[in-house]
Structure formats: structure tokens, C-alpha cells
Amino acid sequence: MHRLPPRIVQLIRYAVVGTGNTLLNFATFALLAPRMRGTRGLVLANTVAFAVALLHGYYWNSRWTFHRPGSLLRFLAVCTVGLSIDSTVLAFLSSHGIPSILAKVVSGTACALWNYLATSRLVFRPASAGPAVRRIPILHPSPLAAGGLYALKQRITSSLTGAPNHLTGNEQTFTEHGRREEQ
Numbered sequence: 001m002h003r004l005p006p007r008i009v010q011l012i013r014y015a016v017v018g019t020g021n022t023l024l025n026f027a028t029f030a031l032l033a034p035r036m037r038g039t040r041g042l043v044l045a046n047t048v049a050f051a052v053a054l055l056h057g058y059y060w061n062s063r064w065t066f067h068r069p070g071s072l073l074r075f076l077a078v079c080t081v082g083l084s085i086d087s088t089v090l091a092f093l094s095s096h097g098i099p100s101i102l103a104k105v106v107s108g109t110a111c112a113l114w115n116y117l118a119t120s121r122l123v124f125r126p127a128s129a130g131p132a133v134r135r136i137p138i139l140h141p142s143p144l145a146a147g148g149l150y151a152l153k154q155r156i157t158s159s160l161t162g163a164p165n166h167l168t169g170n171e172q173t174f175t176e177h178g179r180r181e182e183q
Contacts, residue, residue: 010065010066013064013065014061014065014116014120017056017057017060017061017064017065018057018112018115018116020056020060021053021054021056021057022053022108022112024049024052024053024056025049025050025052025053025108026049026104026108027049028045028048028049028052028053029045029046029049029104030101032044032045032048032049033045033100039091039094039095042090042091042094042100043087043090043091046083046086046087046090046104046107047083047087050079050082050083050086054075054076054079057079057115058070058072058075061119061124062124065124066124068124070119070123070124070125071123074122074123075119075123078114078115078118078119078122078123079115081114081118082111082114082115082118083111085107085110085111085114086107086108086110086111087107088107089103089106089107089110089111090103090104090107093106093107
């Protein structure tokens with residue numbers, strides 16, 4: 001028997017997990033939606049259903065599909081955008097007279113497409129792929145935030161004892177953006 005390429009196996013596993021997520025999402029939504037009133041109630045039921053499916057999806061994708069942990073924060077960000085897409089489409093369609101289950105099928109499809117594309121590229125990427133998102137330096141408003149308590153302690157200690165700063169042997173200052181500069 002011919003073995004499938006690893007990418008195809010990964011795609012099949014992703015689809016299996018996604019199918020489980022979808023079934024879990026729909027089952028949770030179907031249990032909650034009849035108890036809700038109006039569009040806001042449907043969006044609340046959708047949010048709870050989405051959260052249950054999100055946790056299920058992260059667990060199985062990290063352990064079975066990709067065999068490595070992805071960034072839970074990135075996964076949450078991707079899925080939050082997906083939830084916004086899902087809820088917006090659901091609210092729009094249901095407010096225009098489309099039955100809620102049919103509206104959920106359409107909104108779920110749009111969400112699934114987004115989640116697949118973003119998750120595979122941003123969350124569970126191979127280690128050799130490098131960073132998917134360029135790191136942006138954080139600008140600190142104060143030297144304390146940039147240098148941390150350890151550097152502050154060293155500066156105080158060296159000024160009280162007259163000893164040189166043992167971090168580098170030189171006096172240190174901070175730029176307006178909180179980065180250390182050697183003098």
C-alpha cells in the first residue's frame with residue numbers, strides 16, 4: 001500500500017478535527033439557540049458554541065494534527081476574528097429573515113475557511129518556517145519598564161556604593177524608547 005505524503009495526512013487530520021469542531025459547534029448552538037431571544041440571543045449562543053469548539057480544536061490540532069503546540073494566543077486571535085466573521089454573517093442573515101440554522105451553515109462556512117487559512121499559516125506552522133508575524137519592538141514609556149527591576153537595583157546599588165555597574169562595567173542610560181545605551 002502506498003503511503004500518503006505527510007502534508008496530505010496533516011490536511012486530512014485537520015479536516016477530521018474541523019468536522020468534530022463543526023459538529024460540536026452546531027450541537028452546542030442547537031441546544032442553546034431555542035432558549036435565546038432575538039438576534040443578541042443567537043449571537044450569545046453562537047459565542048458559547050464557538051468557544052467550546054475553539055478549545056476542542058486547539059487541543060486536537062496541537063496534539064494530533066500538527067504534533068506540536070501552537071501559540072495559544074495566536075490561535076485565540078485567529079479564532080476571535082473567525083468568531084467576528086461567524087457572528088456578523090449570522091446576525092446579518094438572520095435579521096433578513098433567513099432561518100437561523102441555514103444562516104449558521106453559511107456563517108460557519110465563512111468562518112471555517114478563514115480559520116483554516118489563518119491557523120495553518122500563523123499558528124501551527126513548521127519550526128523551519130520562521131516567524132509568520134514580524135516582531136514589532138515595544139516602546140516603553142519608562143526606563144523601569146525597559147530595564148526591569150534588576151537593572152534598577154544595580155543602578156541604585158552602584159550609586160550608593162560607588163562601585164561600577166557590573167552589568168557591563170559601564171554606566172548605562174536609556175533612550176526615549178526605553179532601550180539601553182552604553183556611554
